[in-house]
Amino acid sequence: MVDTEEIMELSLQLAGLKEVPEDSAIYVNGSDIRKVLFCIDAGVPELLLAKKLGYDAVVAHHPLGGTAAINFHQVFRRHIQQMVQVGVPWEEAEKTVEKKLLALEVQGHIRNYAHVVDVAKLLKMPYMNIHTPLDEVGRRIMSERIHNRIRENSTVQDVVYALEELKEFKNAVTDIKIRLGKAENPSGKVVMSHGAGTNGGFEIAETYFEHGIGTVVYIHVSPMDLEKLKVEGKGNLIVTGHIASDSVGINPLIHELEKKEVFVTRIGVVPS
Ligand SMILES: [Fe+2]
Ligand SMILES: [Fe+2]
Numbered sequence: 001m002v003d004t005e006e007i008m009e010l011s012l013q014l015a016g017l018k019e020v021p022e023d024s025a026i027y028v029n030g031s032d033i034r035k036v037l038f039c040i041d042a043g044v045p046e047l048l049l050a051k052k053l054g055y056d057a058v059v060a061h062h063p064l065g066g067t068a069a070i071n072f073h074q075v076f077r078r079h080i081q082q083m084v085q086v087g088v089p090w091e092e093a094e095k096t097v098e099k100k101l102l103a104l105e106v107q108g109h110i111r112n113y114a115h116v117v118d119v120a121k122l123l124k125m126p127y128m129n130i131h132t133p134l135d136e137v138g139r140r141i142m143s144e145r146i147h148n149r150i151r152e153n154s155t156v157q158d159v160v161y162a163l164e165e166l167k168e169f170k171n172a173v174t175d176i177k178i179r180l181g182k183a184e185n186p187s188g189k190v191v192m193s194h195g196a197g198t199n200g201g202f203e204i205a206e207t208y209f210e211h212g213i214g215t216v217v218y219i220h221v222s223p224m225d226l227e228k229l230k231v232e233g234k235g236n237l238i239v240t241g242h243i244a245s246d247s248v249g250i251n252p253l254i255h256e257l258e259k260k261e262v263f264v265t266r267i268g269v270v271p272s
Contacts, residue, residue, distance in 0.1 A: 002262055003031040004128050007059060011253050013161015015140075021132035021183050022071035022134040023063050023197060025037060027117045030126025033057045033262060036043070040268040043121045047127065057126035061134060061246055065116035068129055073104035075132045078196035079204055080218035086191055088211045096207045097200075123138075126147065130253070132195060138249025141166070142217070142240070156215055156236045157183035159190055163217075165239060167272040168251065172244035180229050181219060181236030194245065202228040209235035219245035244270050244271055 002010075004026045012020065034057040039046050042060035050058045063069045076097060083093035092120040120127035142163060149162035160176050160183070163169055169176060191213050193200050199218040202225040208216050229237060247270035254264050 001031075002033050002260055003147050004033070004057060004126050004259065007057075007253075007257070008128065008130065008133075009032070009037075010210050010230055010256050011130045013136075014252055014256065015133040015135055015136040018036070018153070022074040023068045023131040024129055024133060025063070025066050025068045026126075026128040027190055028125060028127045032056045033126065035263045036257060036265070038250070038264050038266050038269060040243060040250070042127070042129075042267075043116050046267065047120050047125050049122055051123050051125055055125075057128070058120070060127075060129040061131060061250055062128045063131055065111075065113050066129075068131065069111045069113045069197050070108050072103055072108050072131075072197060075197040078103050078132070079193070082191070082193060083204065083207060086189065086205055086208070086211070092207065096203050097245075099203060100198075100201050107255065111261055132197065133242045134249040134253060135195040135246070136249070138245060141248050141252075142194065142245070143192035146192060146217070147171065150187055150190060154187045155183065156181055156185045156187050156238065159215055159217070159238055163238075166248055168247040168270045169240070169245045171272070172241060172247075172270045174241035174244055176241060177239050179237045181215070183237055186213075186214060190215045190217065192217045194219050195249075199225075201225040204231060205210050205229055205237055206234065210234050212253060232261045241270060249270070 016095050026175045035055045037050040037055045040061045042058050043064050080093040195217050205216045217238045219240050220242040221239050250269050251272040257264050
């Protein structure tokens with residue numbers, strides 16, 4: 001048995017984070033939780049389903065409501081640290097995130113943030129979402145896998161092979177794609193860019209390429225950003241696939257819950 005606080009705490013521990021990031025929150029507290037419905041996306045239908053099937057709590061990955069939906073853009077700043085870590089000057093990293101950060105803030109402002117949360121309250125269904133902590137868990141797993149496998153003469157394809165060893169990618173319907181550059185290109189320095197709300201789009205990939213990174217790995221990218229990157233023609237971009245990659249970070253938490261004898265049903269999560 002666990003409570004909602006313990007579930008959040010467990011995710012922070014796995015991610016090595018001290019505080020709950022702005023894109024994650026508990027909306028309806030719950031205790032004595034034995035049965036969890038764990039969804040990548042959980043809105044009103046999933047809350048009703050959980051009620052109907054006798055679950056004690058709904059845990060979502062993506063923030064669909066509450067403060068987490070409104071403050072979501074703030075975690076995008078995590079891209080700054082990631083860029084600085086591989087040698088991008090701080091001011092340049094700050095400048096690089098500006099445009100998409102503003103776009104995310106403007107978009108967040110549109111959201112009907114109270115809707116799902118109010119439904120959860122009416123149903124008295126414990127409800128929370130854990131986004132960045134689990135993406136950080138996934139980033140570490142994927143980054144470690146890449147850096148344990150690649151050598152100085154590795155190619156872009158070798159990076160793909162390294163990632164494909166993870167069970168989530170073996171089990172997913174989607175494939176890992178090389179969206180920019182060629183499989184036989186030298187990988188050069190590789191960055192796993194993830195765990196910062198959403199992908200860094202055109203600007204962040206381009207900044208990495210300008211600062212000596214040969215291959216950037218995103219979990220998703222918009223067709224428009226990809227087009228722009230292709231026009232510039234620098235570097236290599238591997239895109240691992242949204243749901244499979246989110247699952248890489250989600251499964252470790254589910255396994256921890258199962259160790260505590262919590263029964264977890266997955267919706268949309270690729271099994272490991
Ligand atoms: Fe995610
Ligand atoms: Fe996601």
